[in-house]
Amino acid sequence: SRKLLMIPGPIEFKNEVLQSMAIPTPSHIDPDFIAVFANSLKLLKDICQCPSGQGFIVAGTGTLAMDMAAANLVEVGDKVLVVSTGYFGLRYAEILKRYGADVDILESEVGHIVPIDDVEKQLKSNNYKILAFTHVDTSTAVLNDARSIGALGKKYKVLTILDGVCSVAGEEIKQEEWGIDVVVTASQKAVGVPPGLALLVASPNAIKTFENRKSPVSNYYSDWTNWLPIMQAYENRQASYFGTPPVNLIIALEKSLDLILKEGLEHRFDRHKRAGKAMREAIKALGLELLTKNAETVANTLTAPLYPKNMDAKAFLQVVGDNGIVLAGGLLPELKDNYFRIGHMGSINKTDLLATVGAIETALKRNGYQHELGIGTAQVIKHF
Ligand code: PMP
Numbered sequence: 523s524r525k526l527l528m529i530p531g532p533i534e535f536k537n538e539v540l541q542s543m544a545i546p547t548p549s550h551i552d553p554d555f556i557a558v559f560a561n562s563l564k565l566l567k568d569i570c571q572c573p574s575g576q577g578f579i580v581a582g583t584g585t586l587a588m589d590m591a592a593a594n595l596v597e598v599g600d601k602v603l604v605v606s607t608g609y610f611g612l613r614y615a616e617i618l619k620r621y622g623a624d625v626d627i628l629e630s631e632v633g634h635i636v637p638i639d640d641v642e643k644q645l646k647s648n649n650y651k652i653l654a655f656t657h658v659d660t661s662t663a664v665l666n667d668a669r670s671i672g673a674l675g676k677k678y679k680v681l682t683i684l685d686g687v688c689s690v691a692g693e694e695i696k697q698e699e700w701g702i703d704v705v706v707t708a709s710q711k712a713v714g715v716p717p718g719l720a721l722l723v724a725s726p727n728a729i730k731t732f733e734n735r736k737s738p739v740s741n742y743y744s745d746w747t748n749w750l751p752i753m754q755a756y757e758n759r760q761a762s763y764f765g766t767p768p769v770n771l772i773i774a775l776e777k778s779l780d781l782i783l784k785e786g787l788e789h790r791f792d793r794h795k796r797a798g799k800a801m802r803e804a805i806k807a808l809g810l811e812l813l814t815k816n817a818e819t820v821a822n823t824l825t826a827p828l829y830p831k832n833m834d835a836k837a838f839l840q841v842v843g844d845n846g847i848v849l850a851g852g853l854l855p856e857l858k859d860n861y862f863r864i865g866h867m868g869s870i871n872k873t874d875l876l877a878t879v880g881a882i883e884t885a886l887k888r889n890g891y892q893h894e895l896g897i898g899t900a901q902v903i904k905h906f
Contacts, residue, residue, distance in 0.1 A: 798822030
């Protein structure tokens, strides 16, 4: 039977979202679809709280959204700072280097952020054009202080790129107010749409930087020279074509973004906070440690618990699966079998949390770990 997906993406999608896309595909220039595309672009900016931004919706994954920001903003030799909190920070550094950026990496200790004073010191010491960072690093469950990094970007006139693949629509982002120039994300996590959409919101400053480039963008598919007129055409309710848009996915995107805004961003972020808190308290009550040590900088979209001593990671995940729940293993290569990851974003509810903690308790017990059965689930009841 079908298992509940409690991994950090893809997540469980709402039936309404899935059903919205189960229709014969209209033409990408059908006036009704043009209206859906235009509205999706607007709703995407609403979710990122960036009314002055330019949205981009393109077939692809989160990595393409990261790639697109890099391709369009980097010119060969540009100084770029990556503030890395794990796997996806390092991926961003690799992407930026491909476009000829001269990349410095400030790497955090595992499970921590890079102290904001260290970021400022680094910005002072060099003439950086871009700072890229991960909002929630899915490999560590660390939540970065995006507001402070945005403020530093403004202070030192550095373009900021936020990888929000594991945060947008789950953690608060005030892109415009915080001064973040580019937010990149994807459909399959808290945005609540099956995999296949690269999503991006660029500030006027980012667009200006692109327009003032001295060299052409060295990636054909990502080039905003191709995509910007398309996005603007949809916004102006005009037919246009560069690459065929994933029509059904964009129909689902409009549906999901609409449901997210109907729930209300404040309410939604609060629900994610309560889910995150409930999961962390459950894990702690079971006597397990978290990879993310600091309560101030822990994500609410996923949790990364360390296994108890001598736990067989494979056997543990197997029993969790037998109990109807899919969890994810570790992603940091050096700690792969020392921890696991639980996604809890999107339409996450109490039933999902109880079932998940129940399966974790069962798997711990079956694999020889001693704890009082129910002590974790009690925390879910208490905190959610
Ligand atoms: N950044 C972060 C923070 C992510 O969690 C992921 C996906 N796990 C990505 C980037 C890459 O996204 P995708 O797998 O959709 O390419």
